[in-house]
Amino acid sequence: MTQPLRIGLAGLGTVGVGVIRIVQDHAEMLRARAGRPIEITAVSARSRHRDRGVALAAYAWEDDPVALARRDDVDLVIEVMGGENGPAKATTKTALENGKHVVTANKAMMARHGHELAELAEKNGVALRFEAAVAGGIPVVKALSEGLAANAITRVLGVLNGTCNYILTEMERTGAAYGKVLEDAQRLGYAEADPTFDVGGFDAAQKLALLTSLAFNTRVDYDNLTIEGIERVSLADIEHAAELGYRIKLLGVTQVENGAVESRMQPCLVPAESLLGEIEGVTNMVVIEGDSVGRIILAGPGAGEGPTASAIMGDVIDVAWGLILPVFGHPAAALAPSNPSKTSSRAAYYLRFLLTDAPGTLAKVATALGEAGISINRMRQVQHSEGGAPVLILTHETDRSALDGALARIAGFEACLETPVAIRIEDV
Ligand SMILES: NC(=O)c1ccc[n+]([C@@H]2O[C@H](COP(=O)([O-])OP(=O)(O)OC[C@H]3O[C@@H](n4cnc5c(N)ncnc54)[C@H](OP(=O)(O)O)[C@@H]3O)[C@@H](O)[C@H]2O)c1
Structure with a gap:
């Protein structure tokens, strides 16, 4: 097959420019790996005359990405504009309806x-691929839907948001509070102005929703x-967790129990x-457990x-070879409606109380836990000066x-200060 695969690129921001660089810098390698040339024919963004640091003169320009998705000289649309609805969805739908493949990075x-x-x-009968939407450069969609397709997946867990992992690891490393580390992250470009x-955990949760569908063949x-996001994770908890041999991570977990899918994105101790505890900074990690592998x-x-x-380009190369797989690993019509679990599975918990430093207080807390059927593994009273005794x-x-139930009861004790x-x- 020597016909080039002709790309329409909708979006020329961070990711779009990255695509152009790969296509321009590695044309020969891509041709060899894709079995045919990969060419960009048309591009679209909002501001036509902005210097984006890459040469665009060879490409046709469309102000409207939906028009780009209709062009006769486009076989595949790369959608890297972003946004849940609006131009991204309109462009994707138009491309698919017009028999064009779509590769997107758009988790939302x-x-x-x-x-x-x-x-x-x-x-x-066209491909819709979204490897770049989950965990950036990590080929986890391919791993789940192709490499591990012969496994019954039992659990997927991961650190899926670099900004949160950066903030949490910096809080531990520097001893600075959440607000200060967030400000630094914004200055360094690791966190958005908003x-x-x-x-808030939403970006990572969108990725987890996609992983859940791939893992358990359910509709997204x-x-x-x-x-639950990381805004309420305190430096005190990060430090106490470290003393106890743990780190706090914003962890996504998806698993099936009794036929119900439990998917959670929340700060956890690991x-x-x-390995999950050791990842630092903006790195992502995904752990997949399958029955055979x-x-x-x-x-x-x-x-x-x-x-x-x-x-994105990994997906494009697959399409160039003619690989058109079901989008979520199973034909869409065969995906089961999701059956979300009503409760979270049993787990151990880290608890922190601020109590008055008076005889009998600790015993009251232990009794309340015991009466709720909760047994204590370890207990530690932290050094304190005034203003209550952290336990x-x-x-x-x-x-x-x-x-x-037990925590609500304990919160009602006069001796419980927070x-x-x-x-x-x-x-893990
Ligand atoms: N950045 C990452 O590291 C990363 C990682 C994984 C996934 N993603 C996903 O990739 C997508 C793109 O992210 P990004 O960081 O590249 O975003 P970005 O830098 O903000 O770029 C967005 C691009 O889309 C263009 N655009 C927006 N609305 C448009 C419209 N109505 N018509 C035509 N063009 C329009 C913008 O045009 P102008 O430049 O003219 O304003 C811009 O070029 C998002 O879905 C994001 O979630 C990004």
Whole structure:
């Protein structure tokens, strides 16, 4: 096959420019690896005359990305504009309806509309691929949908947001509070001016929703995920966790129990010496457990121009060879509706209480936990000067509902000076 694969590139920001650099710098390598030339024929962005540091003169310009998706000289649209709806969705739909393949990095769109778009792609016999939407440069979509396709997946867990991991590791490294580290991260370009999407856990949760669908052959179901961000993780908890041999990570976990899917994105304690505990800075890590393979661990850059463009071009090369697989590993019509679990699985917890320094207080807390069926694994009273005595407790495995009941009771004690903190300890 010597016909070139002709690309329409919608979006010329960080990722779009990264795609152009790969196509321009590695034309010969791509031709060899794809079995035919890969050429960009048309591009689209909002500002036509902005200098983007790459040569664009050879490409046709479209102000409207939807028009780009209709062009006769485009076989495949790369959608790297972003946004759940708006031009990204309109462009993707138009391309698929017009028989063009789509490669996208857009987790927001895929988490919200992935099922509808997968149906459309499959109906039109074209590919819709989204490797770059999950964990940037790490080829985890391919791993789940192709390399591990012969496994019943039991669990997927991962650190999926570099901004959050950077903030948490910097808090531990420097001893600075959340707000100060966030400000530094914004100055260094690791966090957006409005960081809510990252620090609130939403970006990582969108990726987890996509991984869940791939792992368990269910329709993407972003709405039923448990999502908790890192905004309330205190330096005190990071330091106490470290003393106890743990690190706090924003961890995504998806697993099936009794036919129900439990997907959670929340700060968790993991052993400091585990692989997940050891990842630092903006690195992402995904752990996949399958019945035949056991455990697979993938780590690498979860964002950035080069890594994200690398994932996009991997998808493009597959399409160039004519590989058109079901979007979520199973034909869209065969994906089961998600069956979200109503409760979270049993786990051990890290608890922190601030109690009055009076005889009998600790015993009262231990009794309240015991009466809820929660047994204590380790307990430590932290050095203090005034303003209450911090107490740390690591529980044995317990139900979250039993724990919530006990904590509500303890919070009502006069001797309890602050709302108790509870952080899940994930078995990794
Ligand atoms: N950056 C990363 O590291 C990364 C990693 C993984 C996934 N992603 C995903 O990749 C996508 C792109 O991210 P990015 O960082 O490259 O974003 P970006 O730097 O903000 O670039 C967005 C591009 O889309 C263009 N655009 C926006 N609205 C448009 C419209 N209505 N018509 C035509 N063009 C339009 C913008 O044009 P102008 O330049 O003219 O404004 C810009 O070139 C997002 O879905 C993001 O979630 C990014």
